[in-house]
Amino acid sequence: MFTSPQPSPILGEGVQKIMKTSLSRLLGLLSILLFIPIWELIVRASNLPKFILPSPIDVWTRFLKSLNDGSLLYHTSITFFEVLLGLLAGTLFATIIGYMLAKSKTLEKILSPYLVASQAIPIVAIAPLLVIWLGDGILSKVVICALIVFFPVLINTIVGVRAVSSPLYDLMNSLRANRLQILLKLEIPASLPVLLGGLRIGATLSVIGAIVGELVSADRGLGFLLQLGDFQYDTSMVFVAVFMLIALALLLYGIVTLLERRFLKWQK
Amino acid sequence: MFLRNYSTSGSSQRHKIMNPKPALAVKNLSVVFDENDNKIHALENISFNIHQREFICFLGPSGSGKTTLLRLIANLIKPTSGEVNFMFGHPPKIGMVFQQPNLMPWRSVLDNIKLPLELENDIHAHEKALDMIRLVGLTGFEDSYPRDLSGGMAQRVGLARGLIHEPDLLLLDEPFASLDALTRERMWTELSNLWQAKQKTVIMVTHSINESLFLADRVLVLTQRPGKIKLDMPVDLPRPRKDDVRYTSQFGKLAKKLREAIE
Numbered sequence: 001m002f003t004s005p006q007p008s009p010i011l012g013e014g015v016q017k018i019m020k021t022s023l024s025r026l027l028g029l030l031s032i033l034l035f036i037p038i039w040e041l042i043v044r045a046s047n048l049p050k051f052i053l054p055s056p057i058d059v060w061t062r063f064l065k066s067l068n069d070g071s072l073l074y075h076t077s078i079t080f081f082e083v084l085l086g087l088l089a090g091t092l093f094a095t096i097i098g099y100m101l102a103k104s105k106t107l108e109k110i111l112s113p114y115l116v117a118s119q120a121i122p123i124v125a126i127a128p129l130l131v132i133w134l135g136d137g138i139l140s141k142v143v144i145c146a147l148i149v150f151f152p153v154l155i156n157t158i159v160g161v162r163a164v165s166s167p168l169y170d171l172m173n174s175l176r177a178n179r180l181q182i183l184l185k186l187e188i189p190a191s192l193p194v195l196l197g198g199l200r201i202g203a204t205l206s207v208i209g210a211i212v213g214e215l216v217s218a219d220r221g222l223g224f225l226l227q228l229g230d231f232q233y234d235t236s237m238v239f240v241a242v243f244m245l246i247a248l249a250l251l252l253y254g255i256v257t258l259l260e261r262r263f264l265k266w267q268k
Numbered sequence: 269m270f271l272r273n274y275s276t277s278g279s280s281q282r283h284k285i286m287n288p289k290p291a292l293a294v295k296n297l298s299v300v301f302d303e304n305d306n307k308i309h310a311l312e313n314i315s316f317n318i319h320q321r322e323f324i325c326f327l328g329p330s331g332s333g334k335t336t337l338l339r340l341i342a343n344l345i346k347p348t349s350g351e352v353n354f355m356f357g358h359p360p361k362i363g364m365v366f367q368q369p370n371l372m373p374w375r376s377v378l379d380n381i382k383l384p385l386e387l388e389n390d391i392h393a394h395e396k397a398l399d400m401i402r403l404v405g406l407t408g409f410e411d412s413y414p415r416d417l418s419g420g421m422a423q424r425v426g427l428a429r430g431l432i433h434e435p436d437l438l439l440l441d442e443p444f445a446s447l448d449a450l451t452r453e454r455m456w457t458e459l460s461n462l463w464q465a466k467q468k469t470v471i472m473v474t475h476s477i478n479e480s481l482f483l484a485d486r487v488l489v490l491t492q493r494p495g496k497i498k499l500d501m502p503v504d505l506p507r508p509r510k511d512d513v514r515y516t517s518q519f520g521k522l523a524k525k526l527r528e529a530i531e
Contacts, residue, residue, distance in 0.1 A: 167370045174342045174364040174439075177387050185386070189374045266374045266413045 051233040062236035076244050079210050079222040082138055086145020087206040091199060094150045098157025123148050124212055131216045141213035148209035149202035156198025160191025196260050203252035207245060288319040290355045291469045297350035299336055309494035310336045316488060316497060323463055323470040325480035327526060328490030334473035338439050341471065356436045363435030365443040369422035371414040377425050378410040384433035396432060404428045420451040431466060440472035456482050464508055477526045481519060482509060489529040499529040
């Protein structure tokens with residue numbers, strides 16, 4: 001706990017608060033704005049060829065070009081679709097199985113060796129297998145995304161459900177609540193903070209999953225664009241693809257943050 | 269053998285005019301917990317009856333199985349032997365107030381109080397909860413979250429939630445134990461008034477002699493583990509009881525009797 005500073009007699013506490021938050025936001029923006037000229041400076045000073053390190057202007061021009069011919073939006077939407085589908089499928093399975101594991105110690109003992117093993121194998125190692133089995137279309141990427149999302153969401157579901165306070169179970173039972181009521185009115189809302197924490201990790205991981213899948217074999221998506229740029233010495237294109245991936249991850253992260261604000265407003 | 273009997277007892281009809289209706293009969297109740305191969309006798313051979321609209325109090329030192337007794341009546345645990353028979357003619361609705369307020373932190377005051385009605389799919393839940401908020405003096409805090417409430421306010425919400433669905437039986441598990449002394453005494457008066465207004469059958473457990481005498485029609489003293497009933501004493505103090513009843517000689521006499529019964 002920290003003691004709040006005395007409100008200034010001239011500026012109200014509210015005004016001070018707004019100034020503080022806008023200042024901290026400004027700092028983030030400022031660091032990005034500083035990053036670009038530094039990058040430009042490095043390019044000029046090092047005199048590196050464009051296919052090794054393109055300048056911000058080269059990347060910007062490439063970005064506009066691929067935006068105009070529609071290719072960027074096409075590939076981005078493919079990857080976004082894979083990521084979203086994989087995230088949803090992974091989260092769905094992870095919460096259902098996680099709930100069952102949280103409720104049954106026996107089931108947890110039976111399944112835990114497999115779960116731990118599945119985490120010990122890096123996704124990069126099984127991605128080629130999944131592409132062989134499921135083809136190089138969208139399905140294999142969705143499955144890779146789902147797999148990579150599965151574990152953190154599963155663990156958080158187990159932790160969240162196990163942490164539901166037992167006096168609240170007593171309350172629900174004394175009111176003769178049925179299983180469904182206990183699930184909907186106690187277990188889900190009580191474990192939601194931990195669950196959303198898992199989703200936050202899963203959201204960024206699922207972008208990695210899609211790219212890993214696309215790098216193994218694909219004819220579309222940002223991973224494909226990345227590889228294409230690499231093969232053609234179109235390094236500016238690689239940069240554009242990387243920035244789009246960052247944007248995608250930020251977007252998903254933002255969605256989870258919005259969900260947290262909407263459902264966890266009681267926590268602040 | 270454990271029987272949960274919901275039928276009305278035959279004898280109640282006969283005594284209807286003369287005596288108040290029976291609510292609950294507990295017969296030869298014993299509970300043994302198995303903890304790491306150690307047998308812990310929590311309760312031994314507990315028998316008592318309670319009438320409808322009666323307020324009884326179990327008084328005992330910690331470890332006398334008071335809470336276990338309440339949990340048995342609430343059907344949260346099963347006894348090793350003995351019976352709990354309800355005589356309401358239907359499965360009893362139970363309201364329970366816990367040692368800690370035990371509120372759902374993600375629900376507002378209003379939504380916490382509404383919970384028992386939601387579970388019954390009561391379409392008038394909202395209006396009833398607003399009435400109850402007025403009754404327990406929480407007007408203006410409908411939309412507050414539990415983290416913003418003081419201990420006394422939070423326990424008022426707990427009390428309101430315990431009463432909102434008009435339970436047949438209200439179970440109070442040392443509800444004021446975690447409050448400071450002044451707030452606790454204020455809550456006694458409030459609970460006493462609430463009980464006067466609602467006329468519920470109440471079973472409360474406590475380790476406070478003053479609390480039990482101020483609130484109850486009857487005080488039952490439990491012994492140290494294994495808990496047995498040592499004394500079953502009617503409290504013939506006039507109602508409604510005001511704060512100053514605690515300074516009367518009758519109150520003092522009863523308090524002395526209870527103190528002597530507790531080991």
